[in-house]
């Protein structure tokens with residue numbers, strides 16, 4: 483019998499997590515680890531490994547085929563571009579303290595698509611090989627140019643058999659024209675909500691009248707468009723929102739998912755802040771937030787999820803959840819989505835655009851006129867994999883994890899520093915450790931949330947495999 487290589491990580495004094503390259507995992511004890519490294523596995527150990535897909539007898543047998551299928555399914559596929567982020571204007575009518583995007587003043591000139599760029603964008607969309615498209619409008623504040631949004635939407639509705647539009651808006655201006663644009667079944671509204679009124683005002687509007695206007699507008703779109711509205715908070719770990727207030731604010735608008743995002747160190751937000759090691763504080767806040775949700779869900783029966791934890795859980799339990807650009811492997815630039823900036827330049831992500839905008843590095847990958855520059859793509863491919871990273875190859879979470887070279891460049895100005903010294907890895911380790919502790923929990927409050935988040939009636943023991951051979955002798 484041959485055993486696939488196992489990576490391991492201590493979860494506690496007598497608990498060790500093991501995982502193979504295909505994402506199969508189990509918990510055992512230090513004695514098993516010792517037998518494993520000594521090549522002295524007991525018959526019971528071998529039987530367990532074979533029955534749980536970590537071993538095979540010969541190439542091509544059922545266990546081998548099953549493993550190779552699971553390994554292959556965990557490598558995200560290169561697909562056609564079917565998701566396009568468009569930035570028709572960089573101008574914005576707010577100056578949020580942690581503005582994640584480089585912005586321009588509302589009255590500034592030269593920060594909108596001109597006619598030539600608009601035509602180039604429409605031509606770029608025409609040349610896509612897909613028949614279905616999702617378009618996300620960002621800014622600046624995209625609704626300042628609802629005329630451009632309408633041109634794109636009208637064009638896509640004719641060009642593609644199926645199209646969907648998301649408008650990422652601060653909801654500060656909501657007149658008949660803006661409401662008219664959002665009031666379409668193929669159009670979704672995404673906004674920022676940082677918590678209660680005071681917190682939102684401190685970081686975004688800094689003005690009571692504007693704050694009240696935002697909350698009125700949020701009321702309006704939620705009442706009119708219901709499930710087609712979503713919101714995201716941005717959390718400044720130096721001054722995080724009160725957790726209960728944040729969750730209550732989201733629930734009051736009918737949202738059942740919160741995606742906790744730290745202040746983004748890309749773009750102009752980074753210039754305003756010193757680089758501080760806020761990782762441990764972020765992880766502590768995140769841990770507290772998840773525990774709060776679990777308790778609250780159990781007590782109230784109103785289930786709220788944290789989006790990123792749910793995504794990590796889904797990736798751990800099943801292959802194929804590769805939609806998130808920072809959490810898939812490989813994460814090839816422009817494989818299935820691309821961003822077109824206000825000046826017609828293409829970027830592999832919003833973060834790449836922001837980094838380029840502050841002049842740190844040019845991460846553009848072409849233009850709407852000329853299309854994608856394949857040489858620029860090829861230059862980024864090596865950092866798109868975690869399979870060969872000297873740290874990741876020892877990490878049991880590698881099959882579930884991803885890479886974020888843009889974040890590495892932003893923080894450290896290079897992509898080749900030891901992975902476990904990066905903010906990305908520190909955050910991932912904490913989230914995966916948390917997810918594992920939940921998966922192996924016997925606390926009914928935890929299992930209640932896990933079942934709800936996973937959409938399962940029961941939480942089967944098979945999702946938390948455990949192996950102990952107490953009769954085995956370890957030399």
Ligand code: SF4
Pocket residue numbers: 868871873874877878879880881883884901902906907908910911
């Ligand atoms: S980045 Fe960190 S958590 Fe992710 S696979 Fe690599 S070592 Fe593991």
